[in-house]
Amino acid sequence: MRGLYIGRFQPYHLGHQVVLQKIAQEVDEIVVGIGSAQESHTQENPFTAGERVTMIAGALKDLEATCYVIPLEDVARNAVWVSHVRAMIPSFEVVYSNNPLVVRLFTEAGVAVKRPPMYKREIYSGTRIREMMLSGANWEGLVPEPVAAAIKEIDGVDRLRTVGKDDGG
Numbered sequence: 001m002r003g004l005y006i007g008r009f010q011p012y013h014l015g016h017q018v019v020l021q022k023i024a025q026e027v028d029e030i031v032v033g034i035g036s037a038q039e040s041h042t043q044e045n046p047f048t049a050g051e052r053v054t055m056i057a058g059a060l061k062d063l064e065a066t067c068y069v070i071p072l073e074d075v076a077r078n079a080v081w082v083s084h085v086r087a088m089i090p091s092f093e094v095v096y097s098n099n100p101l102v103v104r105l106f107t108e109a110g111v112a113v114k115r116p117p118m119y120k121r122e123i124y125s126g127t128r129i130r131e132m133m134l135s136g137a138n139w140e141g142l143v144p145e146p147v148a149a150a151i152k153e154i155d156g157v158d159r160l161r162t163v164g165k166d167d168g169g
């Protein structure tokens with residue numbers, strides 16, 4: 001059986017990793033869909049789809065299940081999003097998500113949806129990690145080592161600080 005796990009992964013962190021480890025015990029193969037793939041260089045979405053692929057692929061090396069990491073651009077019409085996703089990735093039998101819109105759209109399309117509990121949400125959150133990057137706090141321990149290395153390689157913290165500044169106009 002193949003499962004789909006969708007997120008923006010800005011950045012991918014240890015909370016996502018624990019969820020994926022649990023999903024790997026339930027399915028043979030996992031498709032990790034990188035949502036909002038067209039977005040980058042903003043405070044909410046600092047990293048490109050390609051950078052997120054690199055981060056996640058490095059972190060998934062130890063996982064038991066076979067994983068496909070596939071960027072998914074948003075589309076302007078929610079009503080056709082599930083068809084768009086289906087056209088871009090290998091077929092899947094179950095979706096793992098806690099996002100109410102994602103749950104609704106896949107349920108209406110007749111796809112089984114499971115809601116995986118997030119691991120230590122108060123600690124592992126993409127928003128919190130981006131805030132820590134901006135304030136100079138120690139965020140590295142909250143992400144898998146390959147993710148920290150990839151962010152350092154692209155000078156990701158400096159990018160986040162730069163895109164957060166207004167142009168003074």
Ligand code: NAP
Pocket residue numbers: 006007008009010019034035036037073074075076077078081097098099101102105116117118124125126127
């Ligand atoms: P998201 O906007 O990335 O995340 C929403 C919130 O849920 C974030 O705070 C996220 O935390 C959190 N979260 C992630 N996994 C969780 C879990 N297992 N338990 C509890 N909270 C969790 O949304 P997403 O659901 O992760 O990703 C959905 C993607 O699908 C987005 O890119 C969205 O744009 C796309 N989408 C597109 C369309 C369209 O194009 N029409 C329609 C529907 C959805 P973290 O920041 O820590 O991950």
